[in-house]
Amino acid sequence: MAERITNDDLELLDKLGVEVESEPASGRTPKEQRIIAGFEEIEHFFEAHGRLPQHGEDRDIFERLYAVRLERIRDSVECLGILEPLDKHGLLGKKNEPEACCVNEDSSDAALLESLGVDGQQSEISQLVHVRSREEIKAAEEVARRTLCADFDHFKPMFEKVQQELTDGSRQTLKYQDNAEVNQGDMFILDGQKILVASVGASFVNDYGRPDRRLRVIYDNGTESDLLVRSLQRALNKDKTSRRITKPDHGPLFSDQTEEDDVATGCVYVLRSKSDHPFVAQNRNVLHKIGVTGGDVKNRIANAKKDPTYLLADVEIVATFKLANINREKLEALLHKFFASARLDVELKDRFGTNIEPREWFLVPFSVIEEAIEKLKDGSIEDYRYNPERAQIVKRNK
Incomplete structure (x- = not known):
């Protein structure tokens, strides 16, 4: 009788409708597989840190568990017999670092977990996501x-x-x-x-x-x-x-320079549309989008031509002003209220057919926007209003 089943044998059995149960490729018992898996975690630690795991209260819980486990493996003839052929880094023969010899840990993973307040029966080591490090x-x-x-x-x-x-x-x-x-x-x-x-x-x-x-x-x-x-x-x-x-005297709200104690919260940006729509083309030099963002303006406008907010067209950045130590939403609302009388009244449809009314476009010359920002800097903007007929900022009547 043949000592093993050949490929020809398998083909013949298959034609006869006979199923052959294959033996596990590893040939390892569940216990042996657990021993190997536990040792592989120690190997991963060694590969990541370039040293053996050590004992000590200031060490991470996983490192302490691996240190205990390695000692138990070295003391077990059964474990050594299984792992020595697989020990590619020679960890079973390496000596621990000097400081590891001074600390006695509990003799098992379960005991160590219990001392740390962790139920070892219910949690796999790799799932101890709520265990804080010693530093924390x-x-x-x-x-x-x-x-x-x-x-x-x-x-x-x-x-x-x-x-x-x-x-x-x-x-x-x-x-x-x-x-x-x-x-x-x-x-x-x-x-x-x-x-x-x-x-x-x-x-x-x-x-x-x-x-x-x-x-x-x-x-x-x-x-x-x-x-x-x-x-x-x-x-x-x-x-x-x-x-x-924030500090009460944090200086100007907008600046080209970042002061040491500034808390950056974004920037005011002014955009101009590149749309070829007749109305936009005719008023391009006075039609501006005024917004405030905490992110990168270039990233924000990357897909402008697909977004009704940007009039479904690419835009160019006219100017940006750094914003520090102030509430972005309140400032944006203030600017939009100041220029509300010059807001562009238009309705567009997005790609789903939904009506969109862009609310950040204003028929205001850029020089006037700069003037408004200057008045924001010195805190006098409340004393002024925008006159759309004259396209100027004028004093309020008291």
């Missing part, structure tokens, strides 16, 4: 650690003044942006409290190899803390309602 835990502990502010009498009038300026509109609040700068004198709203960055220490490299600085942060309830910049940034990013409080 330290940051949260820092935020929670506060002391009474001994000289709060010095800061209390500042917080009261800021509240008054928020009420009368001298200051505004902006959504805190990821990785936004934190400087001395900055103010934020965090977890419903106003906070002041009273001082900023010297720059240094933290335990995780990242640049950081120590802050003195004062809270409006009379407490303070010595947060790290990164800890404060983490807290502001985590709080979905966090806000940055």
